Amino acid sequence: MPVELTPSQALGLWHTVSLEQVRIDSRDLTLRQMAILLQIYLVPPPHTVRGLAAALDVTKPVITRALDTMGALGLVDRSRDERDRRNVIIKRTLEGALYLEKFGDLIINQGRKL
């Protein structure tokens, strides 16, 4: 079910969603952090630091730091992989799911207004 957008609609959608999100929520995630968060919630688990770094083509410390920040915000959680204790498994949280749910609503509502 493809969605056909004109250039004006595409940027307009991004514009109004960004604007609303900035006005509503003081948590100013970077594009990288947002990409990581969405990767965690939209792609089937398990998620590891290494896997996320490869998916975004960034270094591992970038992922570690982003998880520190978003962990402090309650958006994600971490736990050791008991089967291979070198790995860390990144887990979703209720608050993170709610955050993205609201964000999705924002996109949907702005899409309707186009």
Add this chain to the structure above:
Amino acid sequence: MPVELTPSQALGLWHTVSLEQVRIDSRDLTLRQMAILLQIYLVPPPHTVRGLAAALDVTKPVITRALDTMGALGLVDRSRDERDRRNVIIKRTLEGALYLEKFGDLIINQGRKL
């Protein structure tokens, strides 16, 4: 011409666009900076620091700093308003237009793939 999106489509669109943008371009604009940039390019001029601050509901130094950064990247330009020399008029640039054009293409292409 409204665009109807399911929650999965909405977040999926944001996800793939963010992911692509992170992988393609090392310039990691914050959500605020992106909102300012789109405001400048999508809303009819003139744009002032004060006007942008009000539109995004942030303080003026936030705008000044974002303009410093994006100015250094060549995405926007500044010039004094000769009619009221207290004001600064924010202007678009060719590079900024190209940047957003590519970004818009990214959104359109990902929209088609939904």
Add this chain to the structure above:
DNA sequence: CACAAGAGAAACGCTTGCGTAACGATCGGC
């Protein structure tokens, strides 16, 4: 059981962004 390889975190020095407050330049009404 020794040891290289792998995963994630921590350390380091640096850059950038933040909010608040103060500042210089300019305007407009009296």
Add this chain to the structure above:
DNA sequence: GCCGATCGTTACGCAAGCGTTTCTCTTGTG
């Protein structure tokens, strides 16, 4: 002409992000 108000910038101390490098813990393979 003066003087309060307005506009944008700068200063300050602080928090957060960056890339590179180093470290610790764990694995598994000889």
